[in-house]
Every structure is written in C-alpha cells, then in structure tokens.
Amino acid sequence: MLQQEYLYVLIFILGGSAMVLVAMLASWALRPSKPSKAKLTPYECGELPAQADSYFQFNIRYYLFALLFVVFDVEVVFFIPLVKVFNSIPVVAFIEITFFTVVLAFGLVYAWKKGALEWE
Amino acid sequence: MEALMPFLPYIFILVLLVLYLSVVPIMIQVERKVSAWVQYRIGPNRVGPRGLLQPIADALKFLAKEDVIPNHVNKWLYIFAPTLMVFPAFFVFGVIPFGAIMINGQEILIQVGKTNIGILYVLAVSSLGVYAITFGSWASNNKYSLIGGLRSAAQMMSYELPMGLSILGMIMVVGSLRLEDIVRFQIENGWGILLQPVGALLFIVTAFAETNRLPFDLTEAEAELVGGYHTEYSSMKFAMFFLGEYCNMFTASAMITCLFLGGWHVPFIGSMGLDPAIVGYIQVVAMLMKLGFLMFFFVWVRWSLPRFRYDQLMNLGWKKLIPLALANVIITAIVMAM
Numbered sequence: 001m002l003q004q005e006y007l008y009v010l011i012f013i014l015g016g017s018a019m020v021l022v023a024m025l026a027s028w029a030l031r032p033s034k035p036s037k038a039k040l041t042p043y044e045c046g047e048l049p050a051q052a053d054s055y056f057q058f059n060i061r062y063y064l065f066a067l068l069f070v071v072f073d074v075e076v077v078f079f080i081p082l083v084k085v086f087n088s089i090p091v092v093a094f095i096e097i098t099f100f101t102v103v104l105a106f107g108l109v110y111a112w113k114k115g116a117l118e119w120e
Numbered sequence: 121m122e123a124l125m126p127f128l129p130y131i132f133i134l135v136l137l138v139l140y141l142s143v144v145p146i147m148i149q150v151e152r153k154v155s156a157w158v159q160y161r162i163g164p165n166r167v168g169p170r171g172l173l174q175p176i177a178d179a180l181k182f183l184a185k186e187d188v189i190p191n192h193v194n195k196w197l198y199i200f201a202p203t204l205m206v207f208p209a210f211f212v213f214g215v216i217p218f219g220a221i222m223i224n225g226q227e228i229l230i231q232v233g234k235t236n237i238g239i240l241y242v243l244a245v246s247s248l249g250v251y252a253i254t255f256g257s258w259a260s261n262n263k264y265s266l267i268g269g270l271r272s273a274a275q276m277m278s279y280e281l282p283m284g285l286s287i288l289g290m291i292m293v294v295g296s297l298r299l300e301d302i303v304r305f306q307i308e309n310g311w312g313i314l315l316q317p318v319g320a321l322l323f324i325v326t327a328f329a330e331t332n333r334l335p336f337d338l339t340e341a342e343a344e345l346v347g348g349y350h351t352e353y354s355s356m357k358f359a360m361f362f363l364g365e366y367c368n369m370f371t372a373s374a375m376i377t378c379l380f381l382g383g384w385h386v387p388f389i390g391s392m393g394l395d396p397a398i399v400g401y402i403q404v405v406a407m408l409m410k411l412g413f414l415m416f417f418f419v420w421v422r423w424s425l426p427r428f429r430y431d432q433l434m435n436l437g438w439k440k441l442i443p444l445a446l447a448n449v450i451i452t453a454i455v456m457a458m
Contacts, residue, residue, distance in 0.1 A: 027356035
C-alpha cells in the first residue's frame with residue numbers, strides 16, 4: 001500500500017501545480033501589454049545601465065562555501081539512516097559511527113583553521 | 121460515511137489545497153496589520169470592514185497588472201523561476217499530519233500521504249527553493265538581482281546543514297522518519313521542545329534563515345538591493361515570489377509544530393474523560409492554532425529585530441550553529457547509548 005501513499009502525494013503535487021499554473025494563465029489572459037523602450041531596460045537607479053550585461057565577476061567565497069556545503073551535506077545524508085536505527089545497533093557499529101562523526105568534526109575544524117569559514 | 125472512506129485521501133487533498141490558498145491572503149493581512157500595530161500605525165483599513173478585504177483587492181490588482189518582461193532577461197528561466205518558488209512549499213504539505221479523527225470507531229490520520237520517509241522528503245523538497253531564487257536572479261540579468269541571488273544561495277546552503285543536523289537528534293530519540301510517528305511519540309513522552317531543547321532552538325533559527333525572513337532577509341535587503349532577486353519581476357510573477365515566501369513560512373511552521381511542539385497534541389486532554397471523537401476535532405483545531413501562533417511569531421520577530429550583516433550571518437551559520445548541532449547529535453547519542 002506504500003505505493004498508493006506516494007500516489008496521493010503525487011496527486012497533491014499535481015493539484016498544487018495546476019493551481020499555480022491557472023493563476024499564471026489567468027493573469028496572462030487579463031493583463032494589458034504596453035511595452036515601451038524605458039520599461040524594457042534594466043532597473044538601475046533611474047539611469048541608463050553602465051553596461052549591457054550584469055554577469056560580473058563575483059566573490060570567490062560564494063563558490064568556496066558551495067563546495068564546503070556539498071561535502072558536509074553528503075555527510076548529513078549519511079547520518080539520517082544511521083540515526084533512524086540507532087536504538088538497535090551493536091557496539092561495533094556505535095564505535096564506527098563515533099569514528100565517522102569525529103572525522104566529520106575534524107573536517108570542519110580543518111576548514112575553520114584554514115580560514116575557509118572567514119567572510120571578509 | 122462508509123461510502124466516503126475510499127475517497128478520504130482525495131478529500132484531504134482538496135481541503136489542504138484550499139487551506140493553503142486561503143492561508144496566504146490571511147497571512148499577508150496579518151503581517152500588514154501586526155506591522156502597523158508594532159509601528160503605531162493604523163495599517164490597511166479602507167477596503168471592506170476594518171480593511172479585511174484588502175488581500176482580495178491585492179490579488180485582483182496582481183492579476184490585472186501589466187507584466188513587463190525586459191529585453192535583457194533570459195526569457196524561459198525568467199518565467200520558470202517564480203512558479204518554481206511556490207512548488208516546493210506546496211509539495212511538503214503532502215506528508216504533514218494535521219490530526220487524528222475518529223470515524224466509525226476507526227482512527228483516521230488527516231494526512232495526504234503516509235510515506236515512510238516523511239522527514240527525508242521534507243528536507244529534499246524544501247531545499248529546492250534555492251533554485252527558484254538562483255534561477256530568478258540569474259535570468260533577470262540585473263546587478264541587484266544577481267547580488268541578492270548569490271547571497272541567498274550561499275545563505276540557504278549554509279543554513280541547510282544545521283537544519284538537517286538539528287532534526288537528527290529528534291529522529292534518534294523517536295527512531296522513525298514518519299512525521300505521524302514523531303507526533304505520536306511526543307504525545308506519549310512529552311513535547312520535542314522539552315526532549316531536544318537545543319535541537320528545537322537550532323531548527324527554529326534555521327527555519328527563519330531558510331524562509332529568508334528577518335533577521336535573515338539579506339536576499340531582499342530592501343535598503344541595499346532594491347528588491348533583491350525579484351527586482352525585475354512584476355505582476356503575477358512578482359506575486360508568485362511573494363506567495364512562495366508565505367507558503368514557506370506556513371511549511372516551516374508546520375514542521376516546527378510536528379517536530380517540536382507535539383503536533384496535534386493538547387496536554388492533559390487524555391485525563392479529562394472526553395469522547396475520543398470530540399478530542400480528535402479539538403486536536404485538529406489545536407494544530408491549526410499552533411500553526412497560527414508560529415506564523416504570528418514569524419511576523420513578530422520580523423518587526424522586532426534588525427537585519428544581520430553578511431559576515432555575521434555566515435559566521436553564525438558555520439561557526440556557531442553547525443558545531444552546536446553536531447554537539448547536540450553527539451550528546452543525544454551518548455545519552456541514548458547509556
């Protein structure tokens with residue numbers, strides 16, 4: 001019966017999506033459209049934009065934090081099945097988990113000491 | 121009633137969708153009224169009695185406004201992003217239990233899908249929200265939008281880690297990923313906020329960050345970035361971002377209630393000797409009242425606290441919340457093992 005439950009969730013998702021799409025379509029049907037040259041320029045302090053594109057160089061830190069996130073998030077995902085069965089695991093497994101957690105904490109400490117967590 | 125039984129899930133789907141649609145206008149009205157009271161203003165009071173019809177007027181205005189799609193945007197992503205903002209918040213509600221009512225002596229959970237991976241599904245789906253903001257801001261091809269989007273992506277990723285870790289303690293205590301099991305466990309053993317106080321605090325703080333609400337609203341930061349990621353949006357597309365924000369708040373409130381505030385449980389109601397059928401309905405109302413209080417709490421915090429600076433935000437996330445959440449998991453594990 002589990003598949004049935006997922007089916008209900010899917011129906012819920014489709015129903016919600018349909019409502020959003022109906023709202024978008026209703027607005028598309030009702031709204032006026034009178035574009036002018038000024039309306040179609042980027043919004044920037046009331047002047048003409050200095051450059052056409054805004055794909056400028058951005059701070060490398062954003063990228064660094066994204067990398068750190070991937071590393072730690074995978075580890076959090078590993079934790080979830082582990083904590084679910086935590087009540088019924090043998091001692092050996094508990095020691096392994098402790099080791100895993102220590103490695104994870106050590107990774108965080110290493111990133112911290114390297115200055116990867118500093119935002120300037 | 122017998123004949124209705126097979127259709128119950130479909131009825132719940134319909135009721136929840138309507139609930140969802142009606143919550144957002146009410147929330148917007150509450151937010152405007154509460155902010156007015158906090159700032160000693162009157163707030164909206166022109167449309168309808170005491171300004172109660174204001175949200176309907178807003179919705180009609182959003183529908184009828186011209187939608188400007190500027191020349192410089194990446195058109196398909198620009199159109200796709202606002203819809204993506206609303207979807208994840210909606211999807212989460214497919215697994216949230218709202219109460220247990222008795223029909224013909226049979227206990228029925230008010231829940232669309234009783235999946236066995238409840239929390240995992242919630243975590244997975246709610247993290248999709250970051251794509252909407254990133255796509256929207258990148259496709260807008262506007263400097264304010266791009267800065268807002270980059271900030272938001274980094275912020276939401278940073279706070280997702282402590283959010284995931286803060287739930288682990290609760291899963292460990294309960295031993296199940298099903299939200300209904302977690303609520304039932306709390307009914308028997310006391311609310312999660314008492315069992316896992318640190319986890320509850322961490323979860324509530326990260327919920328504010330994940331929904332981009334003050335004090336974590338650096339994504340929008342009206343004073344610095346005009347509107348942040350939705351600077352270039354107008355009409356219904358802007359409304360979708362707005363809707364998404366309030367839907368996210370509703371979802372976060374529901375998660376906090378289920379995980380840490382006992383879900384639909386009313387303390388001491390079991391010893392009052394009431395009819396179980398009536399207790400069921402009282403508890404559904406209690407669940408909705410808890411949700412209402414938490415959403416009021418979101419508004420209350422927004423109009424009471426100032427905004428963080430970006431480096432403070434990242435330091436809080438990585439240097440305080442993550443170590444604290446890890447320590448919480450380890451201490452819970454040690455206590456459980458003893």
